[in-house]
Amino acid sequence: MKFRLLTIALSLTILSLSSCSSPQEQAKKAEADKKIRVPEDDKADSLLLAYDPSKGDKWIAGFVQNLHRKYGFNGNMLVAKDGKIIYEKAIGWADYLHRDSLKINSEFELASITKTFTGVAIMQLVEAGKLKLTDDVKKYYPNFPYDGITVELLLSHRSGMMNYVYFIDDIWRKEKRGMKKGVSNQEVMQIISDKKPNPYTQPNRLFHYNNSNFMVLAAIVEKVTGKRFSQYMMDNVFKPAGMKQTHVYSTAEYEKIPVDVVGHDRSWRYSVVQNFLDGPVGDKGIYSTLHDLVLFDKYLKNGRLLSDSSLDSAYKGRNKPVNGHFNYGYGWRIFDGDKGRKVVYHTGWWHGFRHIYVRDIQKDIVVIFLGNLTNGSLMHLDELYKHLKMPVIRKGAHSGSGSRPGSDED
Numbered sequence: 001m002k003f004r005l006l007t008i009a010l011s012l013t014i015l016s017l018s019s020c021s022s023p024q025e026q027a028k029k030a031e032a033d034k035k036i037r038v039p040e041d042d043k044a045d046s047l048l049l050a051y052d053p054s055k056g057d058k059w060i061a062g063f064v065q066n067l068h069r070k071y072g073f074n075g076n077m078l079v080a081k082d083g084k085i086i087y088e089k090a091i092g093w094a095d096y097l098h099r100d101s102l103k104i105n106s107e108f109e110l111a112s113i114t115k116t117f118t119g120v121a122i123m124q125l126v127e128a129g130k131l132k133l134t135d136d137v138k139k140y141y142p143n144f145p146y147d148g149i150t151v152e153l154l155l156s157h158r159s160g161m162m163n164y165v166y167f168i169d170d171i172w173r174k175e176k177r178g179m180k181k182g183v184s185n186q187e188v189m190q191i192i193s194d195k196k197p198n199p200y201t202q203p204n205r206l207f208h209y210n211n212s213n214f215m216v217l218a219a220i221v222e223k224v225t226g227k228r229f230s231q232y233m234m235d236n237v238f239k240p241a242g243m244k245q246t247h248v249y250s251t252a253e254y255e256k257i258p259v260d261v262v263g264h265d266r267s268w269r270y271s272v273v274q275n276f277l278d279g280p281v282g283d284k285g286i287y288s289t290l291h292d293l294v295l296f297d298k299y300l301k302n303g304r305l306l307s308d309s310s311l312d313s314a315y316k317g318r319n320k321p322v323n324g325h326f327n328y329g330y331g332w333r334i335f336d337g338d339k340g341r342k343v344v345y346h347t348g349w350w351h352g353f354r355h356i357y358v359r360d361i362q363k364d365i366v367v368i369f370l371g372n373l374t375n376g377s378l379m380h381l382d383e384l385y386k387h388l389k390m391p392v393i394r395k396g397a398h399s400g401s402g403s404r405p406g407s408d409e410d
Contacts, residue, residue: 035304037240037242042242045242048083048294048295050085051088056086057086057087060079060086060384063383064087067377068091068092071377071380073091073369073377074093074371074372074373075092075369075372075373076088076090076108076290076368076369077089078290078291078368079366079368080294081365090102090104093268094260094261095261096268097262102372104289104290105289105291106260106261106289107246107260107287107289108287108288108289108355109259109261109284109286110286110357110370111284111350111355112211112283112349112350113346113347113348114282114284114285114286114348115282117233117237117286118214118282119217119330120237120306121221121233121236121237122151122217122220123306123313124236124310125224125225127306127310130225131220133151133152133155134152136150137149137151140219140224141223144192145193145196146159146160146161148202149161151217152318153204154213154217155318155331156318156328157210157213157328159216160200160206160208161216162210164192164211164212165210167192168280171195177276178276179275180276181252182250182253182279182280183276183277183280184280185219185229185280186219189216207319211280212283213283214282215281215282215283217282218282229248229281229285230253230281233248233286234247234248237305240305242299243288243296245288245291245292246286246288246289248281249287250278250280251279252280257274257278262352263350263352263372263374265374266375267375272351274351284348290370293357294366294368313329314330314331314332315361317329317334318330329344335393341362342360342362343390343393344358344359345358345393349374352374353371353372354374363390365388367388367390382394
């Protein structure tokens, strides 16, 4: 009898403990469960990515062919609408020197499109209660030489920091350091602490787009999680979204980046050699494919990667709109139109790569151009936007103050 009563009491205790988990704990468990992929995910993804060339949009096909012949576009492109790919094309060389042709699943250095992923990582950590948007950088890096720079100011390019790319480049050349081995985010943070370069302006004074903001954010991700940025992204973004051909590659971790697509600077005579500036990540450094970027769009929309409230925050303009419509949120450039029209996008320009990734949230349209020849061909997309009944996105609408003309940032 005593044994039976003891068993009942023990059972009631376990039941009581399990039922007393807080709403926050239950919510965290639910979020974790959502990120676990199941076989049905792969089946649904395969249907999403299926494409029959014979049924492709013929107008877009003609447009892309003209973009290639007349303006020299070289790269991969895709348009998806209502959850279906309506046109995709790999056109030109992956590596002109070796005459390797591009394939539809070729991995490109995403350049500044990487910033959209870094913003997702930060918002995930905010949701998990591991950091706050109001946190000062000095909370994680006490020797950081600037006061008043918060996570939120970094996300919205309002920190006022100088651009580490130019600063580190000047140091490496003056001190004649090795040009091949990549410098890591943590090393850049240490150099900034030691050298204390002058900021561009005061924190929160104005929008000043530069790579330092998202390099620092990736360093914070590493500090908070105790993982390399590459590992955090793989575990919490790429795998949950089924992005099997997406990686963070850094010359600080790899002697040679293991992809076949080479960047070419303005003409085929100049292929861009990776160097120490391909070490820092977060502002760049993610390599991906057309299809994986379609999956990224899908799993942002269905809530697997972030909650709706976090996405609303990320898609809210944090600066004075340019031309009344174009703005910047948390890692996304933004067009806000009439009747709730919301288009989020990002451009990319780095070491011979030039891209644009556009997501029309309301109309469920995705437009992707990944180029590896920086010849200005992506300045001629107006007619495509009009064909798709989308806002026309031009460089003049999203250029930020502080960028050097022709600089490798975008």
